Amino acid sequence: MDRLLVMRKAVLLLNLGSPASPSPADVRAFLREFLSDGRVIDLPWPLRKALLELVILPFRPRKSAEAYSRVWTPEGSPLIAMSQRQMDALQVRIDLPVHLAMRYGTPALAPTLREIAKSGAERIFLVPLFPHYAMASYETAVARVTELLHQTNSTLRVDAMQPFYSEPGYIDALVASAKPFLGDGFQHLLFSFHGIPERQVKKSDPSHSHCLTATDCCHAAHPCQSTCYRHQCIRTAEFFARRAGLSSGQSSISFQSRLGNGKWLSPYTFDALRHFGENKLGTLLVMAPSFVTDCLETLGELSQDGRRIFTEAGGREMVYIPCLNDSRLFMDFLAAKVREWEENLA
Numbered sequence: 283m284d285r286l287l288v289m290r291k292a293v294l295l296l297n298l299g300s301p302a303s304p305s306p307a308d309v310r311a312f313l314r315e316f317l318s319d320g321r322v323i324d325l326p327w328p329l330r331k332a333l334l335e336l337v338i339l340p341f342r343p344r345k346s347a348e349a350y351s352r353v354w355t356p357e358g359s360p361l362i363a364m365s366q367r368q369m370d371a372l373q374v375r376i377d378l379p380v381h382l383a384m385r386y387g388t389p390a391l392a393p394t395l396r397e398i399a400k401s402g403a404e405r406i407f408l409v410p411l412f413p414h415y416a417m418a419s420y421e422t423a424v425a426r427v428t429e430l431l432h433q434t435n436s437t438l439r440v441d442a443m444q445p446f447y448s449e450p451g452y453i454d455a456l457v458a459s460a461k462p463f464l465g466d467g468f469q470h471l472l473f474s475f476h477g478i479p480e481r482q483v484k485k486s487d488p489s490h491s492h493c494l495t496a497t498d499c500c501h502a503a504h505p506c507q508s509t510c511y512r513h514q515c516i517r518t519a520e521f522f523a524r525r526a527g528l529s530s531g532q533s534s535i536s537f538q539s540r541l542g543n544g545k546w547l548s549p550y551t552f553d554a555l556r557h558f559g560e561n562k563l564g565t566l567l568v569m570a571p572s573f574v575t576d577c578l579e580t581l582g583e584l585s586q587d588g589r590r591i592f593t594e595a596g597g598r599e600m601v602y603i604p605c606l607n608d609s610r611l612f613m614d615f616l617a618a619k620v621r622e623w624e625e626n627l628a
Contacts, residue, residue, distance in 0.1 A: 291627075292379045292403040293620055294394065295369055296423050297411045297575060299384035300359035304350035310343035316386045321422040324482060346578075353581040361577035362388075364607050365411070368575065368616075371608040375617035378624075379403070385423050392430050399438055407623045408442040409616060411574050413452060414475070414514040415445045417482045421509075443619055447514040451615030453521045456571055458611050460603050464526060468565045468601070470558065471528065474551045474584055475515040475572040477537035479544050483512055512547055518571050538570075538588075539579050555588050559595025566592060569603035574612065576605045 301312035317323050317338060323330050350359075357363035362384070369382040379401065383394035398406060408427055412419040424442045431438055446452045460471070480494055487493035487506040493513075496502070500513040507513040519535050522528075538551035558566050568588060570580045585602035592600040606612035 290402060290404045291407070291624070292381060292398050292401065292405075293372065293376070293407045293409060294381045294383060294398065294427075295365065295372070295409050295411060296383050296385060296391070296427070297361065297365045298419065298577075299386035299388075300361045300577070301347075301350060301387065303358075304347050304354045306343045306347040309347040309350060310339055312387050313343060313346065314339060319386075319418075319422055321417040321425070324417065324479075324485065349582045350578055352586060353578055359577075360581055361575050364575045367608045368411075368613065371613040372616055372620075375613060376620050378407075378620065385426060391426060395427070395430055395436070395438065396434075399436055403438065405439045405441070405627070407620055408440050409619070410442065412572070413445060413447045413518065413574065414511050414572055415447075415486070415509045416476075416478050416511040417486060418478060419476075420445055421486075441623060443623075445514060446615075446619075447518045448521055449615070451611070451618060453518070453525050455606050455609060455611035455615055456518075456522055456569075457526045459606055459609055460522075460526065460567070460569060463567050463601055463603055464528075468567045469563055471533040471567045471569070472551075472554060472558070473515075473519045473522070473533065473535045474538045474554075474568055474570050474588075475535060475547075476570075476579065477540050477546045477550070478511055479546050481544070483510065483547065486510060515572065522571070538583060551584070551588065552591050555592040555597075555600070556595045559592045559597035562596050562598075564598045566597060566600045567603060568600060570605060574606045576607060580605055 299312065299316070301308040314334065317334055318330070320330065323333065325333065353360055355363060365382055369380050373380040381394055381398055383389050383391040385391065408424065410420050410423040412423065415421065427440055431440065483493050484490065486509045489506055492499055492504045492506050493510055500510065500516050515535060519533060523533050534554070536549045536551040536554040537547040540546045540550060568584060570584055573580050589600045589602070
């Protein structure tokens with residue numbers, strides 16, 4: 283009986299996704315699916331469609347395909363390959379079956395949910411691999427699972443793991459991943475978080491009266507901070523600095539991957555890297571805590587393009603600290619969250 287009860291539950295890791303290959307055709311297909319999501323480009327559909335068809339898709343796929351080709355591995359997409367290793371690492375730590383899906387691309391979410399239902403599972407612990415709440419990451423992942431289950435009249439029940447930006451296990455894993463680099467040689471640590479438009483920060487504020495209304499709004503306690511991406515990024519950096527024993531001024535934050543000309547969260551990472559380079563900084567450490575899996579944005583945009591911008595501006599050395607990936611402490615943290623969920627169901 284105990285074994286049957288265990289097998290009625292399952293775990294689903296959910297990440298963003300990747301093109302099937304670095305070819306322009308596959309990149310175009312991926313971008314079409316990704317950028318058609320109204321939580322990613324939060325414009326009315328006619329405007330979003332015009333932007334996609336007239337501005338983005340005619341030009342961006344070839345440029346993005348070149349970027350993907352620079353980080354592609356013999357195993358394929360670095361994000362997909364590492365996500366699979368995360369799935370395997372979690373599976374050896376827990377008794378429940380672990381599945382993997384992507385919000386966009388493959389392994390696709392809909393057939394994965396059908397596979398879980400077919401296996402006899404009745405309840406899923408959904409693990410969105412996004413530490414911070416944002417419309418374009420955590421929210422769309424959870425919402426899409428709910429939509430698909432509703433469309434198919436599925437009886438599967440889903441419990442979603444909450445954003446874990448301040449969880450001690452996550453912070454400890456981040457600090458451990460950076461510890462080998464935090465010696466006497468480094469001069470500054472830059473936390474580069476994925477950027478989002480400021481309008482999305484405001485939309486995620488249920489009160490519509492707090493977020494981005496003052497320079498210190500993220501440090502003034504408010505209920506909206508449970509869904510405030512900027513606040514959560516700042517808190518991650520603060521908890522890390524405290525746990526790692528960094529002094530004031532040894533670290534700072536920035537935001538990368540801006541799309542379009544609208545106002546996004548700032549300072550922008552490339553501007554920050556250029557600034558540090560122009561100030562002849564010797565050794566700059568850079569890490570990307572909003573990504574738990576290395577991907578195009580970390581391996582290409584940050585580690586390759588960012589390093590070039592920093593050194594061309596006059597900096598000596600930029601060291602990129604890899605994502606948590608399948609590191610022991612991070613996988614131990616996820617396993618502990620699964621066990622906590624199981625205990626709460628008992």
